[in-house]
Amino acid sequence: MRVALIVSGALIIGYGVSGALADLDADPLGMLVFALAVLLLHDLVLMPLILLTGSLIRRTVSPGWRSTVRLVLLVDLAVLLVGAPLALGFGRDPGDPSVLPRPYGMGLLLIVVAVSVTGLACRKGIERWRAGRRRRPSR
Amino acid sequence: MVRHPDGRARRLLTWLTEPLPAPPARLRRGPLAPDAFPSPLRSVRLTTALGLALGAAFTVCFLTGVLSHLIQHPPGWFRWPVGPAGLYRLTQGVHVATGLASVPLLGAKLWSVYPRLFRWPPVRHPAHAAERAAVAVLVGAALFQVVSGVLNLARWYAVMPFFFTAAHYWTAWLLAGALLVHVGVQLPAIRGALHQQRPDPQPADRAGRSRRHVLGAAGAAAGVITLATVGQTVTPLAAVSLLAPRRPGTGPQGLPVNRTAAAAGVRDAALHPGYRLSVTGFGQSLELSLSDLAALPQHTAVLPIACVEGWSSVGSWSGVRLRDLAGLLGADPAECDAVVASLQVGGRYRTSTVASPHLADDRTLIALRLGGEPLALDHGYPARLIAPNRPGVLQTKWVARIDVRRTG
Numbered sequence: 001m002r003v004a005l006i007v008s009g010a011l012i013i014g015y016g017v018s019g020a021l022a023d024l025d026a027d028p029l030g031m032l033v034f035a036l037a038v039l040l041l042h043d044l045v046l047m048p049l050i051l052l053t054g055s056l057i058r059r060t061v062s063p064g065w066r067s068t069v070r071l072v073l074l075v076d077l078a079v080l081l082v083g084a085p086l087a088l089g090f091g092r093d094p095g096d097p098s099v100l101p102r103p104y105g106m107g108l109l110l111i112v113v114a115v116s117v118t119g120l121a122c123r124k125g126i127e128r129w130r131a132g133r134r135r136r137p138s139r
Numbered sequence: 140m141v142r143h144p145d146g147r148a149r150r151l152l153t154w155l156t157e158p159l160p161a162p163p164a165r166l167r168r169g170p171l172a173p174d175a176f177p178s179p180l181r182s183v184r185l186t187t188a189l190g191l192a193l194g195a196a197f198t199v200c201f202l203t204g205v206l207s208h209l210i211q212h213p214p215g216w217f218r219w220p221v222g223p224a225g226l227y228r229l230t231q232g233v234h235v236a237t238g239l240a241s242v243p244l245l246g247a248k249l250w251s252v253y254p255r256l257f258r259w260p261p262v263r264h265p266a267h268a269a270e271r272a273a274v275a276v277l278v279g280a281a282l283f284q285v286v287s288g289v290l291n292l293a294r295w296y297a298v299m300p301f302f303f304t305a306a307h308y309w310t311a312w313l314l315a316g317a318l319l320v321h322v323g324v325q326l327p328a329i330r331g332a333l334h335q336q337r338p339d340p341q342p343a344d345r346a347g348r349s350r351r352h353v354l355g356a357a358g359a360a361a362g363v364i365t366l367a368t369v370g371q372t373v374t375p376l377a378a379v380s381l382l383a384p385r386r387p388g389t390g391p392q393g394l395p396v397n398r399t400a401a402a403a404g405v406r407d408a409a410l411h412p413g414y415r416l417s418v419t420g421f422g423q424s425l426e427l428s429l430s431d432l433a434a435l436p437q438h439t440a441v442l443p444i445a446c447v448e449g450w451s452s453v454g455s456w457s458g459v460r461l462r463d464l465a466g467l468l469g470a471d472p473a474e475c476d477a478v479v480a481s482l483q484v485g486g487r488y489r490t491s492t493v494a495s496p497h498l499a500d501d502r503t504l505i506a507l508r509l510g511g512e513p514l515a516l517d518h519g520y521p522a523r524l525i526a527p528n529r530p531g532v533l534q535t536k537w538v539a540r541i542d543v544r545r546t547g
Contacts, residue, residue: 005323012316013276020309030300031310035279038286042278047253050246054178067349071356078243078360079367082289083382091294096399096517098390099294107381111367 050077065123072119076112083108155266162260176254185350187332189248189357190325194318196241197281201315203234207447208308210530213494221496221503224527228445231530232372235449238288239368243360245285247353249278270324277317283310292368292384292448304447371450385450391515394444394452397531398488400516405537408482414521416505420475420543421468429521432507435459440502446531456525458506462499465543472499476546479524482537491533495546497526505538 020026053073061069085091086104093099169175210219210227220226262268284307290296291303299306322329370380374387385395400406408414415426438460445451462472477498480490497503503526507514514520519536526534 002323005319009316009319016312023305025302025305027301031306035283038282039279067352074356075360085293098395101386101389
């Protein structure tokens with residue numbers, strides 16, 4: 001099973017590489033440069049920043065709130081990564097207003113605020129509910 | 140001298156797994172230090188769960204992507220049905236939505252295995268080096284696909300030094316192969332994590348709780364991204380999809396445009412009063428003016444324009460059935476296909492082939508009107524092709540010529 005997976009995977013990689021090399025549109029050198037760029041940006045810039053944020057959360061946020069803060073920041077970061085290229089708007093075309101028709105910067109801000117407020121409010125609600133449950137049996 | 144083949148294979152295996160000299164211990168600092176990644180949230184079970192979700196997402200993207208490629212470049216054995224009319228729209232909506240939802244899944248997965256990038260010693264033996272190289276291909280291809288996909292939605296082509304469609308397609312094969320190799324290498328770890336006895340959930344199962352927190356956060360992020368973008372094809376959600384790259388209903392005559400007449404360089408030819416549509420085949424050639432076309436029986440079809448970029452928008456198209464035009468040549472649409480060519484002088488999508496099931500379908504039109512009005516120039520005035528269940532790039536605009544030929 002393992003050997004079959006590895007061999008068939010290697011064959012498919014070979015098919016992809018030979019296809020990219022033979023396809024004049026694909027520009028394999030450009031693809032390689034782009035892949036290395038995203039790999040290095042991810043491994044040496046984005047991930048260290050995420051780890052730094054994680055260690056800051058461990059140091060500054062009380063244990064009960066850590067998972068909520070992590071959740072909110074993770075969702076916000078993911079939305080930012082998807083939304084930033086839209087908000088930057090380099091793809092806009094003055095001749096075709098149906099491309100990127102929305103105010104994406106504002107949309108991004110609204111989502112980040114909504115996620116943060118919802119996340120923190122839910123946490124607060126859960127705390128109150130738990131506190132209420134703890135009080136009830138003593139009555 | 141004849142060497143025994145078994146001996147050679149054994150020597151290769153020995154060489155592959157022969158330990159390499161250990162690197163000097165004083166290099167083991169920074170991220171290479173034993174305690175560099177203290178987060179207690181990481182675990183093999185978390186990595187496995189994220190990997191399974193991501194593997195499922197990538198499989199969906201791969202299948203829907205290859206399907207779109209086959210529809211656009213059909214090999215001889217491939218048949219794409221004429222209905223349901225919205226099937227292509229559904230598959231590409233799913234492709235883009237799943238790709239976007241995999242952004243947080245991929246991020247969380249790579250975070251969970253990030254310490255392994257700095258494991259010590261970096262390479263134990265030649266086979267280990269090969270395994271690490273395969274992981275580099277996997278991670279590089281995965282990031283390539285997700286990032287280039289997002290950039291394509293944002294139409295930010297200046298940062299991609301290649302033709303997106305071709306590069307995204309070939310990298311998909313690379314990613315699929317690297318994923319299979321990775322599953323093969325990691326199979327024992329995956330099986331171990333899946334069959335691990337579920338710990339008693341009662342007394343503060345902290346590992347399980349933190350795993351569920353991370354999974355829940357990645358899932359919540361995927362959900363928010365989906366909600367924020369899927370309105371580009373799921374019209375009722377358009378109002379809340381604040382990050383949708385397109386908005387159904389926005390554009391000339393209420394429909395988005397991918398390529399304008401100005402960008403295609405057809406403005407003058409399309410507006411020229413001497414415009415004629417030539418319909419050829421079976422030894423005949425007809426030249427039809429716009430009024431000739433308008434004098435033929437007119438039909439209306441409500442069909443979506445569905446882009447490979449995941450957006451779609453429905454329009455009410457009116458015009459002449461393509462099968463009626465083929466009938467003018469005496470052709471039987473069920474036994475023919477048609478090559479529809481645009482006024483464009485160049486470009487990848489200047490022509491498209493309409494296979495016989497689509498040619499024979501009543502809803503396949505050479506449309507002259509959209510929503511009761513003459514086509515907007517950017518929607519293909521004076522005449523465009525519209526057919527059910529086809530990618531937008533194959534719905535040729537500014538049609539100049541139709542060649543009908545016997546399927547063979």
